[in-house]
Amino acid sequence: MKIRFWGVRGSISTPITAAQIQSKIVAVVSRISVRDLESENARQNFIANLPEYLYGTIGGNTACLEITNENRDHIILDAGTGIRMCGKQYTKNQNEVFHLLFSHFHWDHIQGLPFFDPAYKPDTVLNIYSNYPNMRRFLKEQMQPPFFPVPIESLTKQIIWHDIKDSVPFTIGGMQIMTKAMFHPGGSHSYLFIENGKRFIYATDVELRQIDFDRTEENIAFFENTDVLVLDAQYTVEETAQKEGWGHSAFCYAIDFAVFWHIKHLYLFHHEPMYDDKKVHTILKSAQWYSDYVCGGKVTVHLAIEGQEIHL
Numbered sequence: 640m641k642i643r644f645w646g647v648r649g650s651i652s653t654p655i656t657a658a659q660i661q662s663k664i665v666a667v668v669s670r671i672s673v674r675d676l677e678s679e680n681a682r683q684n685f686i687a688n689l690p691e692y693l694y695g696t697i698g699g700n701t702a703c704l705e706i707t708n709e710n711r712d713h714i715i716l717d718a719g720t721g722i723r724m725c726g727k728q729y730t731k732n733q734n735e736v737f738h739l740l741f742s743h744f745h746w747d748h749i750q751g752l753p754f755f756d757p758a759y760k761p762d763t764v765l766n767i768y769s770n771y772p773n774m775r776r777f778l779k780e781q782m783q784p785p786f787f788p789v790p791i792e793s794l795t796k797q798i799i800w801h802d803i804k805d806s807v808p809f810t811i812g813g814m815q816i817m818t819k820a821m822f823h824p825g826g827s828h829s830y831l832f833i834e835n836g837k838r839f840i841y842a843t844d845v846e847l848r849q850i851d852f853d854r855t856e857e858n859i860a861f862f863e864n865t866d867v868l869v870l871d872a873q874y875t876v877e878e879t880a881q882k883e884g885w886g887h888s889a890f891c892y893a894i895d896f897a898v899f900w901h902i903k904h905l906y907l908f909h910h911e912p913m914y915d916d917k918k919v920h921t922i923l924k925s926a927q928w929y930s931d932y933v934c935g936g937k938v939t940v941h942l943a944i945e946g947q948e949i950h951l
């Protein structure tokens with residue numbers, strides 16, 4: 640399977656500011672020496688060695704991932720603002736079939752849907768899955784005046800609603816999928832995907848609790864020995880003390896959790912909107928230090944970055 644991040648920001652979309660771009664330019668210019676400008680090669684080398692937080696950005700769109708399975712199905716996880724650019728890939732295609740899976744219905748996970756161009760094409764088939772029987776009403780209500788001028792009835796008539804249940808597996812193109820309820824205000828559901836023995840978990844908007852570390856049959860079947868886990872890690876440890884019950888996790892707990900369940904790769908996700916690229920990369924450094932020196936380097940820690948792909 641191939642996994643692509645279209646939106647990684649938590650809570651609200653967060654465009655990069657002019658001040659942030661200016662501070663990147665100042666930092667880059669202050670690093671340049673005369674030797675870096677001597678030749679095309681030297682210039683390329685200078686650019687290639689810039690720290691990631693200066694050369695790129697983690698991105699400001701809210702939650703959206705796209706999985707392409709072996710059957711080449713389009714499986715989209717959440718419809719945050721990232722789904723807009725995901726849809727642009729398919730505007731010229733005909734008779735496309737999409738599978739849209741929702742973790743829950745907070746704004747940052749649904750607001751992009753009215754901007755998902757392929758949904759307006761009559762020949763598009765849109766399969767929508769969630770654990771919430773009210774999903775039809777939730778999505779209809781955000782597409783009505785005064786919130787949005789175009790009603791949900793303007794979308795393709797070929798919408799197929801799938802009411803799914805935790806621990807009851809289903810398949811899309813041979814890929815096995817299962818959900819599990821996690822702690823979050825109003826609830827949220829994590830997804831496990833299995834294909835060719837490879838396991839991927841999408842667990843956003845999750846405040847890890849002690850019960851998530853219990854070695855129950857259900858937890859073992861869901862979490863144990865996963866290859867890649869995308870997990871909510873919005874907070875620092877200090878913040879979790881102040882924001883208990885807000886429904887998000889600290890990066891240290893995310894690492895503890897990944898180590899406990901023998902997970903190979905952890906992607907920190909749902910980045911705090913108050914944090915700029917430098918701060919989020921600082922969190923990654925702290926997380927890697929914590930993983931290496933406190934947890935014995937048993938899990939490789941990454942940042943979820945807009946546009947990045949994982950091949951599993």
Ligand SMILES: [Zn+2]
Binds near residue numbers: 844
């Ligand atoms: Zn969220």
Ligand SMILES: [Zn+2]
Binds near residue numbers: 745827
């Ligand atoms: Zn939420």
